Amino acid sequence: MQELAEISGEKINDCYQCGKCTAACPVNPFMDILPHQVLRLLQLGQVEQVLQSKTIWVCATCFTCAGRCPRDVDLSVVMEALRAILLRQRGGSRLKGEDMPCLIRKGMPEQGIVSGFRKYTK
Amino acid sequence: MRRIGVFICWCGTNIAATVDIETVIKEAREMPGVVYAGDNKYMCSETGQTQIKGTIVQQKLDRVVIASCSPRMHELTFRKTAAAAGLNPYLVEIANVREHCSWVHKDKDAATVKAVALIRTAVAKAALDTGLEPQEFVVTRRALVIGGGIAGIQAALDIAEAGYAVDLVERTPSIGGRMAQLDKTFPTLDCSACILTPKMVDAAAHPNINLLTYSEVEEVEGYVGNFEVTIRQKARSVDAAKCTGCGLCFEKCPSKVKSEFDEGLALRKAIYVPFPQAVPNIPVIDRDHCRWFSKKKCGVCKKVCPASAVDFEQSDVLIKQKYGAIVVATGFDLIGFEIFGEFGYGKHPDIITSMEFERLVNASGPGGGKLLKPSNQQPPKNVVFVHCVGSRDKSRGKPYCSKICCMYTAKHAVLLKEKHPEAQAYVFYIDVRTAGKDFEEFHRRAVEEYAAVYLRGLVGKVFPSGDKLLVNGVDTLSNQAVEIEADLVVLAAALTPRHDAEGLARMLGIGSDAHNFFVEAHPKLRPVESHTAGLFLAGTCQGPRDIPETVAQAGAAAAKAIALLNKETLLSDPCVSAVDESLCTGCLACLKVCPYKAISDKPLTEKVHGRQRRRLVAEVNKALCQGCGACSAACRPGAMNLLGFSNEQLLAEVDAICL
Amino acid sequence: MSVAAKTQDFEPLIVAFCCNWCSYAGADLAGTGRMSYPANIRVIRVPCSSRVSPNFILRAFQRGADGVVVAGCHPGDCHYVSGNYHARRRFSMLRRFLEFVGIEAERLEVHWISASEGSRFAQVMQDITDKIRVLGPNRKLRDSR
Numbered sequence: 001m002q003e004l005a006e007i008s009g010e011k012i013n014d015c016y017q018c019g020k021c022t023a024a025c026p027v028n029p030f031m032d033i034l035p036h037q038v039l040r041l042l043q044l045g046q047v048e049q050v051l052q053s054k055t056i057w058v059c060a061t062c063f064t065c066a067g068r069c070p071r072d073v074d075l076s077v078v079m080e081a082l083r084a085i086l087l088r089q090r091g092g093s094r095l096k097g098e099d100m101p102c103l104i105r106k107g108m109p110e111q112g113i114v115s116g117f118r119k120y121t122k
Numbered sequence: 123m124r125r126i127g128v129f130i131c132w133c134g135t136n137i138a139a140t141v142d143i144e145t146v147i148k149e150a151r152e153m154p155g156v157v158y159a160g161d162n163k164y165m166c167s168e169t170g171q172t173q174i175k176g177t178i179v180q181q182k183l184d185r186v187v188i189a190s191c192s193p194r195m196h197e198l199t200f201r202k203t204a205a206a207a208g209l210n211p212y213l214v215e216i217a218n219v220r221e222h223c224s225w226v227h228k229d230k231d232a233a234t235v236k237a238v239a240l241i242r243t244a245v246a247k248a249a250l251d252t253g254l255e256p257q258e259f260v261v262t263r264r265a266l267v268i269g270g271g272i273a274g275i276q277a278a279l280d281i282a283e284a285g286y287a288v289d290l291v292e293r294t295p296s297i298g299g300r301m302a303q304l305d306k307t308f309p310t311l312d313c314s315a316c317i318l319t320p321k322m323v324d325a326a327a328h329p330n331i332n333l334l335t336y337s338e339v340e341e342v343e344g345y346v347g348n349f350e351v352t353i354r355q356k357a358r359s360v361d362a363a364k365c366t367g368c369g370l371c372f373e374k375c376p377s378k379v380k381s382e383f384d385e386g387l388a389l390r391k392a393i394y395v396p397f398p399q400a401v402p403n404i405p406v407i408d409r410d411h412c413r414w415f416s417k418k419k420c421g422v423c424k425k426v427c428p429a430s431a432v433d434f435e436q437s438d439v440l441i442k443q444k445y446g447a448i449v450v451a452t453g454f455d456l457i458g459f460e461i462f463g464e465f466g467y468g469k470h471p472d473i474i475t476s477m478e479f480e481r482l483v484n485a486s487g488p489g490g491g492k493l494l495k496p497s498n499q500q501p502p503k504n505v506v507f508v509h510c511v512g513s514r515d516k517s518r519g520k521p522y523c524s525k526i527c528c529m530y531t532a533k534h535a536v537l538l539k540e541k542h543p544e545a546q547a548y549v550f551y552i553d554v555r556t557a558g559k560d561f562e563e564f565h566r567r568a569v570e571e572y573a574a575v576y577l578r579g580l581v582g583k584v585f586p587s588g589d590k591l592l593v594n595g596v597d598t599l600s601n602q603a604v605e606i607e608a609d610l611v612v613l614a615a616a617l618t619p620r621h622d623a624e625g626l627a628r629m630l631g632i633g634s635d636a637h638n639f640f641v642e643a644h645p646k647l648r649p650v651e652s653h654t655a656g657l658f659l660a661g662t663c664q665g666p667r668d669i670p671e672t673v674a675q676a677g678a679a680a681a682k683a684i685a686l687l688n689k690e691t692l693l694s695d696p697c698v699s700a701v702d703e704s705l706c707t708g709c710l711a712c713l714k715v716c717p718y719k720a721i722s723d724k725p726l727t728e729k730v731h732g733r734q735r736r737r738l739v740a741e742v743n744k745a746l747c748q749g750c751g752a753c754s755a756a757c758r759p760g761a762m763n764l765l766g767f768s769n770e771q772l773l774a775e776v777d778a779i780c781l
Numbered sequence: 782m783s784v785a786a787k788t789q790d791f792e793p794l795i796v797a798f799c800c801n802w803c804s805y806a807g808a809d810l811a812g813t814g815r816m817s818y819p820a821n822i823r824v825i826r827v828p829c830s831s832r833v834s835p836n837f838i839l840r841a842f843q844r845g846a847d848g849v850v851v852a853g854c855h856p857g858d859c860h861y862v863s864g865n866y867h868a869r870r871r872f873s874m875l876r877r878f879l880e881f882v883g884i885e886a887e888r889l890e891v892h893w894i895s896a897s898e899g900s901r902f903a904q905v906m907q908d909i910t911d912k913i914r915v916l917g918p919n920r921k922l923r924d925s926r
Contacts, residue, residue, distance in 0.1 A: 022603060023581055023583070024581070040695045069465060069517060070510070070519065194805070194806060195809075201818050220812060222809075226903070227820045234818045316892045359921075628862075633858055653860060715863075717863045717864065751828050754832060755831055755832055772827070772837050775837070780844035
């Protein structure tokens with residue numbers, strides 16, 4: 001929990017479960033735990049359940065939840081922090097640039113390259 | 123040598139637990155001028171006050187220092203005590219050893235040292251205290267009520283009933299305010315207009331009430347008991363004395379404008395009364411939209427008026443009037459929706475605010491209360507209501523709860539079913555708050571009898587799709603994303619103060635909070651008084667509330683105003699500025715900083731070396747001065763001094779506190 | 782004694798001029814809410830922040846205060862309409878004057894604390910105490926006593 005708070009800098013307890021994040025989420029049909037549930041489980045300290053969910057990998061980091069949240073909780077940052085926790089636990093990446101020629105090409109935004117590496121490292 | 127008495131209060135354990143009273147007494151006895159130091163468990167109690175009075179007499183005390191709670195709490199109490207023992211009440215000083223010491227420090231030694239320092243400071247100030255005499259001034263026995271909604275009407279009626287003259291100022295052409303726009307009221311479902319219009323008529327007919335509609339307060343000067351207010355009565359372009367209210371003029375008027383009263387859902391004419399039951403029933407020409415005023419053409423209304431009441435030459439009238447008390451009841455606006463793009467308000471006619479819903483369902487509203495979709499005038503089938511649009515939203519909206527939305531949305535769900543039994547209400551909510559008499563029962567009826575589907579969660583997006591609206595929401599109780607094909611979406615918008623409330627607060631000199639709601643003098647014990655004496659608050663200008671609360675508050679504000687007007691004279695605070703004319707150089711730097719225009723220049727003739735000499739000095743109007751002391755700090759030669767907070771006293775305090 | 786230890790021992794004296802309507806009430810609220818702050822803070826009540834003459838502040842430094850706070854209503858909320866604006870201008874000038882005579886301008890702070898901001902009052906007082914602790918005692922203006 002503490003690691004999560006440190007990485008994300010978000011105040012999980014500010015969430016009052018209005019569900020606006022879920023309502024706004026464009027990819028919620030593909031999630032096993034809905035965005036507002038992620039925050040609820042975190043409030044209850046059930047980090048493991050969240051870490052094992054599909055949801056955190058389904059999240060497209062589109063920031064819609066963050067933009068709509070009436071409580072200033074940036075769920076997309078929390079999601080990213082959760083992914084970071086898992087990745088750090090797994091240790092260094094074996095993925096090399098040559099493995100993903102489709103990503104390393106002109107015109108691809110840097111942000112896209114980074115998130116592509118992150119996703120495929122899983 | 124002074125004879126100062128120091129009285130130290132234990133306040134039960136509030137002070138005594140953190141401050142060592144015995145040490146404090148011992149130290150106090152050593153302070154210059156102190157001839158007595160004693161303590162009491164509760165200084166403000168009957169026995170405590172008796173002890174103070176007795177000691178003043180026995181010890182022949184000429185100054186008193188009380189070490190107790192904040193002077194904001196009991197300064198007045200102890201001043202009265204001293205006065206009862208024959209001491210001028212302004213020879214009493216308070217050392218705040220509770221709020222500023224025992225309650226905020228845990229270390230007993232440090233707190234005791236600080237308490238001694240605070241008492242030493244109060245003793246130093248008391249030694250330089252002078253007895254002050256308040257001045258008496260006459261109260262103008264007339265009240266002003268700003269805002270002609272239910273709060274203003276009620277306050278005006280109550281004050282008028284007590285026998286005092288009241289001017290009721292309303293910005294729009296008619297009194298009635300928000301309540302006149304509503305259809306039914308929760309939780310009884312009685313008709314809003316049916317209970318309000320008799321009150322409007324009463325207010326207009328009352329011999330003590332003078333209605334000033336289509337008027338705005340422009341300037342406020344003066345002080346409690348003697349406010350001087352300038353009111354601009356805007357040109358109606360219709361002679362109120364001649365008009366019979368027949369309505370021919372607005373029947374024939376060719377210019378059409380969106381009706382403010384109908385929340386823009388219907389059209390009114392350029393000459394209009396805002397609604398059929400308007401009081402006074404006298405039309406107004408909206409000069410911005412009238413063809414006569416824009417193009418010097420038309421003039422139909424003037425031609426058809428059988429009473430020749432239409433008067434294009436009329437101009438604004440400035441009314442200057444004195445008042446003893448002012449009740450502020452300016453009401454609310456709804457939050458703007460520009461920032462809440464996800465709801466698509468303004469992009470589709472079937473996405474409406476709750477206020478627009480009130481007009482659609484109201485028999486006097488557009489469509490005669492049939493409640494049809496604004497887009498195609500068809501009855502709606504699925505209606506989605508969304509709570510907390512802008513309320514409880516600290517990132518884009520307002521962090522507070524708007525209080526009435528839960529209940530009026532339940533009412534809307536009921537009214538919908540009454541109009542269209544086949545329709546279905548879906549209500550998205552975060553919490554349903556039904557704290558009020560019969561509120562919970564009403565909400566349950568909406569769910570049980572009227573089958574409104576309550577979904578716990580909010581709406582993420584509304585998409586227009588064909589002639590329907592796709593609503594993406596969530597039900598967090600079943601943990602499902604919900605999609606509803608709606609015909610009408612009703613947004614329960616946050617209540618905010620009037621958009622120009624900030625300016626009014628500044629004009630009146632009353633405080634307002636971060637959201638521009640006017641602030642009451644004490645949240646618990648002085649809920650209808652503002653921080654400025656003689657100014658009282660009623661209704662939603664002070665915070666979101668429902669009709670019965672507004673009426674109760676208006677009555678309370680009226681009672682406070684009546685109590686004030688009931689007095690023939692008031693005593694002024696004697697802590698005002700005074701000029702030492704021998705030091706004054708007449709630079710008048712003081713005049714420039716005075717916010718009350720209480721300082722003027724005065725020629726002074728004096729003899730210097732046998733010769734007559736004239737020079738200017740500053741003069742303070744004691745009735746206007748409020749005792750802020752800005753002039754004393756601005757004064758270069760040190761001629762201006764604030765009684766009760768004099769330069770000498772404050773310097774003595776600094777010296778004592780630094781010892 | 783090391784420098785660090787000296788700062789540890791040093792208990793600054795901080796005088797706070799609080800306007801009656803906002804900041805003094807805010808301090809009262811801090812008390813009612815039992816929000817503790819260092820006992821180094823000592824409050825003098827003034828009707829308005831505009832009542833505070835630069836004289837009082839210089840006198841405080843002369844008499845050995847290590848820091849001075851002037852606290853008033855938020856700009857626009859002054860009980861006396863415009864007093865805090867005068868205070869704001871006056872003390873931004875005074876801070877430059879302090880610097881000119883060689884005393885750290887940080888020893889004088891001006892804050893806006895409303896009657897409802899008890900926790901803010903406590904926080905501001907904690908912060909300035911910490912700051913002055915680091916600055917060390919005021920030696921420049923203090924009377925040689």
